Amino acid sequence: MEKNKRAVVVFSGGQDSTTCLFWALKKFKHVELVTFDYDQRHKEEITVAKEIAEEQGLRHHILDMALLNQLAPNALTRESIDVTHGENGDLPSTFVPGRNLLFLSFAAILAKQIDARHIITGVCETDFSGYPDCRGIFVKSLNVTLNLSMDNDFVLHTPLMWLDKAETWKLAEELGAFDYIREKTLTCYNGIRGSGCGECPSCELRQKGLEKYIRLRSEGEM
Numbered sequence: 001m002e003k004n005k006r007a008v009v010v011f012s013g014g015q016d017s018t019t020c021l022f023w024a025l026k027k028f029k030h031v032e033l034v035t036f037d038y039d040q041r042h043k044e045e046i047t048v049a050k051e052i053a054e055e056q057g058l059r060h061h062i063l064d065m066a067l068l069n070q071l072a073p074n075a076l077t078r079e080s081i082d083v084t085h086g087e088n089g090d091l092p093s094t095f096v097p098g099r100n101l102l103f104l105s106f107a108a109i110l111a112k113q114i115d116a117r118h119i120i121t122g123v124c125e126t127d128f129s130g131y132p133d134c135r136g137i138f139v140k141s142l143n144v145t146l147n148l149s150m151d152n153d154f155v156l157h158t159p160l161m162w163l164d165k166a167e168t169w170k171l172a173e174e175l176g177a178f179d180y181i182r183e184k185t186l187t188c189y190n191g192i193r194g195s196g197c198g199e200c201p202s203c204e205l206r207q208k209g210l211e212k213y214i215r216l217r218s219e220g221e222m
Ligand SMILES: [Zn+2]
Pocket: 187, 188, 189, 190, 191, 196, 197, 198, 199, 200, 201, 202, 203, 204
């Protein structure tokens, strides 16, 4: 199969990357998934990713990125560090410096190996919480660098880049995956699937977006 029809999705089993998975399935003939295991605070993330990959019948690569945890202890990797919002211009405690730089670079190396041209990531500037490597300009810059580094013509896709959470739910609905994503994905920092613990910053963001989408949909605004 030609390279142009093959894609790799950076996949965590969360709302955003699962929406990207369904987006990729509509666009490309052959889709594979890559998940990074960096001793996440919640191993549940890997389990959820595996289950979704299996259910969708997709080849799933799980890459060991434990070194990231070694380099950058933070709230996603250490139980002892609380999850906090970024305040007063500080980055949130969930920030892992360089995470997307590394993830996308490894995804590209994998894409090269399986002869895929397209790489899809759920990063989003709208709700980017101050993560510098979730911005559009960063992804464009890295796309150029990856192509130069491997003499390739990768295309990095960011279908969620300019959507807010309500619009991401709308996209899930358009892709016919609204209920699936609502029930099966894991976004919660406390490791609870679906609507989650309802208290952590990630659940709050997800819930607010969902409520906004459902409200606007019922008013015929979305
Ligand atoms: Zn939660």
